[in-house]
Amino acid sequence: MKLDNNFWTTVKKKYSIYLILVGLFIVCSLANPNFLSINNLTNISRQLSVTTILALGATMLIISGMLDLSSGSVLALAGVFAVSTYKATGSLLLAVAVGIFTGIICNAINALMISTFKAPPFIATLAMLTVARGAALLYTKGQNILQLGNFVELGQGSIGVIPIPIIFLVAIAILTWYLLNHTRFGRSLYAVGGNEEAAIASGINVHKVKYTVFIINGIFVGLAGVLFMSRVNAGLPNGAINYEFTALTAAIIGGTSFSGGIGTVGGTLAGAFIVGFLDNIMNLNNVDSYMQQIVRGTIIALAVIYDIRSRNRRANSMLGKVQDQGAAKK
Amino acid sequence: MKKKLLSVVSLLLMGTLLAGCSSSKPTTPAPNDSASGEKTYKVAYIARAQSDSFAAWLANSVKEEATKYPNIKLEVFDGQANDDKENSMIENAITNKFDLIIVQPNSGESQRPYVEKVVQSGIFAITTNARISGIKGASSVDAQPYEQAAVNARAALTQIPQNAKVVVLKGPSGNFHADERRASWQKEFFDKRPDVKIVGEQIANWNKDEAMKYMEDWVQANDKIDAVIAMNDNMAAGALEVVKGNAKYTNMLAYGVDGTAEALFLIKEGRMTSTCLQNANELAEKMLDASNKLLTGAEKEINTDIGNPLVNKENVDQYIEILKKSGTIK
Numbered sequence: 001m002k003l004d005n006n007f008w009t010t011v012k013k014k015y016s017i018y019l020i021l022v023g024l025f026i027v028c029s030l031a032n033p034n035f036l037s038i039n040n041l042t043n044i045s046r047q048l049s050v051t052t053i054l055a056l057g058a059t060m061l062i063i064s065g066m067l068d069l070s071s072g073s074v075l076a077l078a079g080v081f082a083v084s085t086y087k088a089t090g091s092l093l094l095a096v097a098v099g100i101f102t103g104i105i106c107n108a109i110n111a112l113m114i115s116t117f118k119a120p121p122f123i124a125t126l127a128m129l130t131v132a133r134g135a136a137l138l139y140t141k142g143q144n145i146l147q148l149g150n151f152v153e154l155g156q157g158s159i160g161v162i163p164i165p166i167i168f169l170v171a172i173a174i175l176t177w178y179l180l181n182h183t184r185f186g187r188s189l190y191a192v193g194g195n196e197e198a199a200i201a202s203g204i205n206v207h208k209v210k211y212t213v214f215i216i217n218g219i220f221v222g223l224a225g226v227l228f229m230s231r232v233n234a235g236l237p238n239g240a241i242n243y244e245f246t247a248l249t250a251a252i253i254g255g256t257s258f259s260g261g262i263g264t265v266g267g268t269l270a271g272a273f274i275v276g277f278l279d280n281i282m283n284l285n286n287v288d289s290y291m292q293q294i295v296r297g298t299i300i301a302l303a304v305i306y307d308i309r310s311r312n313r314r315a316n317s318m319l320g321k322v323q324d325q326g327a328a329k330k
Numbered sequence: 331m332k333k334k335l336l337s338v339v340s341l342l343l344m345g346t347l348l349a350g351c352s353s354s355k356p357t358t359p360a361p362n363d364s365a366s367g368e369k370t371y372k373v374a375y376i377a378r379a380q381s382d383s384f385a386a387w388l389a390n391s392v393k394e395e396a397t398k399y400p401n402i403k404l405e406v407f408d409g410q411a412n413d414d415k416e417n418s419m420i421e422n423a424i425t426n427k428f429d430l431i432i433v434q435p436n437s438g439e440s441q442r443p444y445v446e447k448v449v450q451s452g453i454f455a456i457t458t459n460a461r462i463s464g465i466k467g468a469s470s471v472d473a474q475p476y477e478q479a480a481v482n483a484r485a486a487l488t489q490i491p492q493n494a495k496v497v498v499l500k501g502p503s504g505n506f507h508a509d510e511r512r513a514s515w516q517k518e519f520f521d522k523r524p525d526v527k528i529v530g531e532q533i534a535n536w537n538k539d540e541a542m543k544y545m546e547d548w549v550q551a552n553d554k555i556d557a558v559i560a561m562n563d564n565m566a567a568g569a570l571e572v573v574k575g576n577a578k579y580t581n582m583l584a585y586g587v588d589g590t591a592e593a594l595f596l597i598k599e600g601r602m603t604s605t606c607l608q609n610a611n612e613l614a615e616k617m618l619d620a621s622n623k624l625l626t627g628a629e630k631e632i633n634t635d636i637g638n639p640l641v642n643k644e645n646v647d648q649y650i651e652i653l654k655k656s657g658t659i660k
Contacts, residue, residue: 240539
């Protein structure tokens with residue numbers, strides 16, 4: 001009996017987000033018969049691929065105690081540069097390289113402001129949000145870039161039955177999971193986010209960790225920009241507005257803690273799909289736009305409350321253990 | 331090292347600020363007389379939001395047109411889709427003693443008292459896109475959002491089949507153009523065609539990417555969609571991107587407003603039904619002509635409109651030519 005209780009406690013603690021995802025999946029399947037169709041599920045994955053790639057970058061940043069509010073704007077800047085490159089040269093490879101390079105440069109500047117000049121991540125990336133969006137609008141004079149030709153293949157094409165953006169998403173998710181769980185860099189991220197002073201004391205080069213994580217985020221954002229513009233078949237300087245918040249929402253719902261040091265790739269993927277399923281089922285059932293906003297906001301609030309409560313529970317349980325050990329010694 | 335870096339950045343920032351001041355000089359009074367001895371007038375153009383692709387097109391056209399008037403020195407300001415910011419800009423333009431202020435309102439009524447202040451200060455005022463009517467002493471050059479949607483809606487009365495299922499894509503809630511166009515569709519079409527069923531209606535904020543997401547879900551939720559009714563061309567293009575190449579939707583009708591290059595090409599290809607051209611070049615021509623007449627004392631008050639031409643398959647070539655000649659389509 002006790003074993004059963006322990007089992008369920010462990011399952012609830014470790015896998016609650018996946019249980020919510022499965023529960024939501026079942027509810028959505030019952031709420032609309034079209035939800036379960038292969039086309040619809042492929043659509044959801046395709047729609048989620050860009051924001052989830054951003055969310056994976058955001059997860060690594062939040063784990064290390066950082067934040068990126070500029071990802072939507074940098075995505076637009078990287079995307080319009082990539083589109084222009086493709087139109088000028090006809091080279092898809094060069095276009096992708098330019099997109100990724102733009103993402104890296106913007107994020108290296110973010111790292112410079114945060115790590116070298118000690119600017120708070122919130123303010124530094126907010127500044128980049130404005131600068132990058134302004135640069136995208138200035139470069140395009142506020143107009144969409146059209147007639148992209150074969151550039152759309154990346155965002156709209158498939159390999160076999162699997163859409164290309166989903167292949168990119170899976171590859172990036174595996175890479176992020178590997179980095180977080182099987183490399184020294186990944187362990188350093190958790191250490192820096194958990195307690196920066198302790199990380200410095202234990203010999204971790206915090207500057208290097210921060211620069212690296214921002215540059216990796218830049219690669220993800222740049223690539224997301226290319227996929228986004230390819231999917232919409234245009235260079236949209238106004239594209240991806242508020243995508244940074246969708247990415248943060250996925251990470252937070254997935255259990256990544258804003259206090260740093262906590263977060264998983266699986267959790268973020270689950271968070272992204274929870275948001276995606278909710279948006280999808282509300283659209284399938286033609287729920288009013290305003291109501292959709294309320295539902296989304298409520299979910300974020302609940303996720304944050306859950307995060308704070310579980311952290312408090314963990315802290316109390318650790319405190320209890322320390323007190324028990326102290327009493328036993330006496 | 332850090333000190334040196336800080337000094338370099340500070341110098342760069344100061345340099346940028348000084349360069350910015352010297353290039354725009356928003357507070358320096360303009361010389362009253364040009365080299366030829368002719369009086370020069372300071373004109374402020376306060377755009378609704380230069381991030382909005384139509385507003386950006388209009389601002390670019392106004393700048394271009396102003397170069398044809400050696401007696402006019404134009405400065406463009408960006409209201410950033412924010413009433414408060416736009417109102418402050420109008421106040422600043424009064425303080426800076428511009429000779430004429432052109433306002434493209436973000437939401438008509440919010441700017442009304444500020445345009446009244448312009449007139450009371452003895453400065454010429456022109457409101458445009460859309461006109462703020464009923465201000466004594468103020469002039470206006472307009473394209474009417476109600477009529478822009480109405481020309482499409484009247485055509486749709488006979489084009490959309492009986493008992494059709496349609497989806498509606500709206501602009502941002504509270505936006506004057508978005509609300510007027512939707513009201514126009516209601517009065518000119520939906521009230522007269524109770525047989526037509528709206529199976530999906532969402533706010534896609536003028537954006538192609540958001541429209542795509544909604545359309546993807548609606549395609550899954552409905553066995554057929556007979557028409558897409560979009561409040562601008564960007565959103566119509568997004569919906570059409572989703573069903574591109576899908577034989578089931580070959581005959582789907584699609585309506586928009588603006589006459590963007592993308593929409594004209596879609597009409598030419600037979601994929602979009604119609605749009606209403608909101609010709610930014612024509613608006614700019616009329617605005618600068620009115621400004622010149624007011625400033626030189628030729629007229630005291632001018633109220634004029636550009637046309638709201640319906641662009642469809644029959645006449646699209648003529649409008650493509652117009653946009654080519656103006657350089658909007660390259």
